[in-house]
Amino acid sequence: MRQFFPVEDLARDDRFVQTNMAKRLADTRSAVDVKKSKSKSRSASNRLTPERHDASDAARSLMHGIMVGEIQALEGAGRTAHDFEAGDGSGDTIPFELKLDMARQAWDEARHVEISAKLSDWMGTEIGQFQENTVLFEAACSNDPVLRLAGVNRALEGLAIDVFTQMKEFGQLAGDPFLEFCEDWMLADEVTHVKMGSDWLRKVTEKDPERRKKALEFQQVVDKLFSFGGARGESDESPIGLARRFRELAGFTDDEVDTISQMDHDALEERKAAVRLAQEAAGV
Amino acid sequence: MADETTTTTEISGDDGALPGRPPFAPWDRRDLPGSFDVAETARRVGNYKWTEMKLFEALGGWVATVPELDIKMRLGTHCYHHAWHAELWHKRLPELREMKPERLTVPANDAMAEFITAMTEPEDAHLTIEKLVGVYRVLIPRFVAAYTYHMNNTSEITDAPTIRSLKFALQDEFDDWRDGELMLQSLITTPDHVARAAAHQSKLEAIMVRAGGITGPGSIG
Ligand SMILES: [Fe+2]
Numbered sequence: 001m002r003q004f005f006p007v008e009d010l011a012r013d014d015r016f017v018q019t020n021m022a023k024r025l026a027d028t029r030s031a032v033d034v035k036k037s038k039s040k041s042r043s044a045s046n047r048l049t050p051e052r053h054d055a056s057d058a059a060r061s062l063m064h065g066i067m068v069g070e071i072q073a074l075e076g077a078g079r080t081a082h083d084f085e086a087g088d089g090s091g092d093t094i095p096f097e098l099k100l101d102m103a104r105q106a107w108d109e110a111r112h113v114e115i116s117a118k119l120s121d122w123m124g125t126e127i128g129q130f131q132e133n134t135v136l137f138e139a140a141c142s143n144d145p146v147l148r149l150a151g152v153n154r155a156l157e158g159l160a161i162d163v164f165t166q167m168k169e170f171g172q173l174a175g176d177p178f179l180e181f182c183e184d185w186m187l188a189d190e191v192t193h194v195k196m197g198s199d200w201l202r203k204v205t206e207k208d209p210e211r212r213k214k215a216l217e218f219q220q221v222v223d224k225l226f227s228f229g230g231a232r233g234e235s236d237e238s239p240i241g242l243a244r245r246f247r248e249l250a251g252f253t254d255d256e257v258d259t260i261s262q263m264d265h266d267a268l269e270e271r272k273a274a275v276r277l278a279q280e281a282a283g284v
Numbered sequence: 285m286a287d288e289t290t291t292t293t294e295i296s297g298d299d300g301a302l303p304g305r306p307p308f309a310p311w312d313r314r315d316l317p318g319s320f321d322v323a324e325t326a327r328r329v330g331n332y333k334w335t336e337m338k339l340f341e342a343l344g345g346w347v348a349t350v351p352e353l354d355i356k357m358r359l360g361t362h363c364y365h366h367a368w369h370a371e372l373w374h375k376r377l378p379e380l381r382e383m384k385p386e387r388l389t390v391p392a393n394d395a396m397a398e399f400i401t402a403m404t405e406p407e408d409a410h411l412t413i414e415k416l417v418g419v420y421r422v423l424i425p426r427f428v429a430a431y432t433y434h435m436n437n438t439s440e441i442t443d444a445p446t447i448r449s450l451k452f453a454l455q456d457e458f459d460d461w462r463d464g465e466l467m468l469q470s471l472i473t474t475p476d477h478v479a480r481a482a483a484h485q486s487k488l489e490a491i492m493v494r495a496g497g498i499t500g501p502g503s504i505g
Pocket residue numbers: 070073108109112160190
């Protein structure tokens with residue numbers, strides 16, 4: 001088995017269809033419809049709630065996205081447990097205890113796949129009904145384990161905290177205790193994973209500020225990717241909220257959450273400006 | 285009537301002291317002698333830790349390479365079981381006077397290292413049978429044997445902490461062995477599959493026999 005495993009070779013059965021970020025978001029059944037304009041009614045909420053006219057499709061699309069994300073999180077954690085020798089954290093090594101944490105995360109993510117597969121089935125979705133965006137595993141392919149912690153555990157699992165909080169609320173509002181119960185449990189695990197990322201990033205780069213800087217920059221790049229179109233943010237115009245309290249539990253500082261919030265806000269404004277331009281050009 | 289298996293709390297003597305009880309209750313038949321001294325126990329535990337590590341790394345690495353969704357999830361789950369065993373052995377080593385656990389975190393011999401290389405070689409998405417055979421028909425049965433051999437031969441009193449960990453680990457090994465066999469039986473459905481599974485098993489088993497098992501020649505497992 002190779003030391004590193006490329007995203008193109010991820011093993012899937014014939015039901016899965018893989019795609020990239022832009023195409024996945026362009027799916028009109030998505031919770032994040034980038035073509036939707038909210039520019040005229042500033043107060044309109046775009047939050048994923050049962051009231052949205054497209055709530056059923058949007059929630060099912062999001063749950064399928066969660067399921068394939070969990071598969072990749074399982075694969076990514078497994079690879080990090082495999083790809084690096086146990087050592088002092090320098091060069092190509094990671095501390096033994098970090099390997100153990102990655103193995104633990106692999107088990108947690110395996111349960112998350114089980115949970116989200118059952119929830120998808122419960123919501124009437126079939127595996128492969130929506131395309132799979134493989135960006136999570138891509139972030140788990142870096143040759144520097146610290147970049148994996150920043151990109152996967154902090155940025156993407158941080159996003160999972162936001163998404164699960166939103167889905168838990170969705171279950172609550174929709175009167176679906178099954179959904180609410182499951183999201184509550186997954187949320188607890190994700191807070192643990194983000195905290196692992198925060199703690200290990202700090203510990204491994206303790207004496208290497210340059211490496212830490214690089215990792216935090218990579219985290220921002222990944223965070224920005226998911227701020228795309230203002231999909232996640234504190235404004236009600238974003239379908240997914242920013243779960244401040246749980247992020248703090250997971251080791252994010254106030255400043256870090258503020259930075260993400262600002263990035264989300266900028267992305268939302270960018271999208272609205274682009275929609276306005278398109279409308280003007282079309283004479284709407 | 286009081287016999288060997290009953291005790292009394294009656295106060296005897298003028299000073300109110302309780303009557304003496306033997307240090308070992310009649311139902312406690314644990315024995316003092318064992319086959320392994322501290323150094324030998326540490327050596328074996330180091331071999332266990334190394335092999336459990338190689339196993340959890342392999343399972344973690346293979347998750348991305350198997351297309352069968354249910355097997356992907358099982359491998360992720362079992363990956364943690366073996367990581368936890370490695371952690372138990374890692375923590376046991378300093379208690380056995382090995383303050384640098386990495387020093388003893390080694391394969392029993394070169395053949396054992398060769399076995400792991402051969403076991404982890406299959407990567408292609410069509411080789412799930414080979415991946416599972418190596419783990420569930422060769423290595424895990426060896427763990428079951430090695431852990432049982434150790435548990436039954438070590439001092440039940442001086443080495444009780446190792447026995448406790450062996451029992452926890454064995455429970456996982458038995459459960460995972462059964463999971464693995466179920467997965468394999470669901471995949472092996474044609475004569476060609478049978479031939480593949482048997483060929484790979486005999487190739488790996490031959491290396492394992494040369495290694496003399498997880499802790500090397502001289503014992504079982
Ligand atoms: Fe997860």
